[in-house]
Amino acid sequence: MVLEKLGSSIYETLKKIFGATVIDEHIVKELVRGLQRALLQADVNVRLVLELSKRIEERALKEKIPPGIPRKEHITKIVYEEFVRLLGEKPVSLNITPGKRNVFMLVGIQGSGKTTTAAKLARYFQKRGYKTALICADTFRAGALAQLSQLAAQINVPIYGDEKEKNPVKIALDGLRKFERYDIVIVDTAGRHKDEKSLIEEMKILQKEIKPDEIIMVIDGTIGQQAAIQAKAFHEATPLGSIIVAKLDGSARGGGALSAVAATGAPIKFIGTGEKIDDLEVFDPPRFVGRLLGMGDLRSLIEKVREAELKIPEKRAKAILSGKFTLSDMYEQFEAIRSMGPFSRILKMIPGLGYELPEDLIDVAEERLKKWRVIIQSMTPEEREKPQIINSSRMRRIARGSGTSERDVKDLLKQYKMLRRMMKTLRRKRFPFFGRKIAY
Numbered sequence: 001m002v003l004e005k006l007g008s009s010i011y012e013t014l015k016k017i018f019g020a021t022v023i024d025e026h027i028v029k030e031l032v033r034g035l036q037r038a039l040l041q042a043d044v045n046v047r048l049v050l051e052l053s054k055r056i057e058e059r060a061l062k063e064k065i066p067p068g069i070p071r072k073e074h075i076t077k078i079v080y081e082e083f084v085r086l087l088g089e090k091p092v093s094l095n096i097t098p099g100k101r102n103v104f105m106l107v108g109i110q111g112s113g114k115t116t117t118a119a120k121l122a123r124y125f126q127k128r129g130y131k132t133a134l135i136c137a138d139t140f141r142a143g144a145l146a147q148l149s150q151l152a153a154q155i156n157v158p159i160y161g162d163e164k165e166k167n168p169v170k171i172a173l174d175g176l177r178k179f180e181r182y183d184i185v186i187v188d189t190a191g192r193h194k195d196e197k198s199l200i201e202e203m204k205i206l207q208k209e210i211k212p213d214e215i216i217m218v219i220d221g222t223i224g225q226q227a228a229i230q231a232k233a234f235h236e237a238t239p240l241g242s243i244i245v246a247k248l249d250g251s252a253r254g255g256g257a258l259s260a261v262a263a264t265g266a267p268i269k270f271i272g273t274g275e276k277i278d279d280l281e282v283f284d285p286p287r288f289v290g291r292l293l294g295m296g297d298l299r300s301l302i303e304k305v306r307e308a309e310l311k312i313p314e315k316r317a318k319a320i321l322s323g324k325f326t327l328s329d330m331y332e333q334f335e336a337i338r339s340m341g342p343f344s345r346i347l348k349m350i351p352g353l354g355y356e357l358p359e360d361l362i363d364v365a366e367e368r369l370k371k372w373r374v375i376i377q378s379m380t381p382e383e384r385e386k387p388q389i390i391n392s393s394r395m396r397r398i399a400r401g402s403g404t405s406e407r408d409v410k411d412l413l414k415q416y417k418m419l420r421r422m423m424k425t426l427r428r429k430r431f432p433f434f435g436r437k438i439a440y
Helices: 004-019 025-041 046-062 071-087 114-127 144-155 168-178 196-210 221-237 254-264 285-292 298-308 314-321 327-339 343-348 359-377 381-385 392-402 406-428
Strands: 102-107 132-137 184-189 214-220 242-246 268-272 280-282
Touching (some): 004 071, 102 114, 114 242, 359 392, 359 406, 392 406
Parallel strands (some): 242 268
Antiparallel strands (some): 268 280
């Protein structure tokens, strides 16, 4: 989960405000100290922490409270607004010009997650209907082309590269000629460790020759405040159109990276939130801060549900709602839930729920889903369509085949029966689902 430790620490600090009977100067100062501790532990720059906490304290003690709003809610609003101010007031989108090829060049230090991010970005645009392609212009790192080719194959996006060619400019230009009729072409370039000057020079030459519409820098979110130094160096060499902060899935130092990069003025447009190819999201400061503070992000949740929705034909929808709900249908539901990401991340988008549910409870639910998927996979097509035929001997066979216990199989069948009853209830209530896409 993105910056989970920082978020839970801030959430616990804010809860003290709501638990207090009287909000006085002592409570406000205690809130500020709690916020300072949480931010410093997340490797946010000391100067930024002091500036942020000073503004929160001054506003909480001196600002006039609007009529009808409780003081507790007003202080929470102040904290939210100041965090948004720190990270950026609003999202900045990539500039896509319809009707022409848009070329994006990715740059960054070796090990920043650049190659993986190139594939994630390709996937992001592919899901939105753009004809997308990848070019591997990294001639420095052995295996770079193989890695990007493997990722491209996963999402069925074409890729161009040449292991024998050592000139990255030639590779990039050849690739651009090959993908002339594409909407979006993403060029992955070489990274360096120590020899950063040659990396900057190569970046300048590539920019001059291929004339990308935008240069995107990928920064490793685990490096904390050091991210600002990298962003500044690249930004001065060639103005960066945008920055992607990668590896924010659980990084203790992610707060430092985000705040440091935001302080340089270079716009953060995406953040990497996990290892999967779909774990890339637009960096929307208000929504991000809302999740961080435990206020949820229903807009992102709805978008994820839409991406995961199942297109069910009207005939099948009527059959399901009349009680003809099979284990095959249930399996499709599990697949849709899985495509939305880990349970913990989904729950964090629900206001007030993300930090309230015990972690072990979430883990148990996620583990159970995994088991049930394997159990259904171990069934015959007939058993999936007619679960009522599953007797004791079939149950033993399914348990052995899925590496689970008979109790696990019974639990699945019990859950299936409950869902089936629920579908019949929906039918009786005459929900107008027929002929639509039913999202799970």
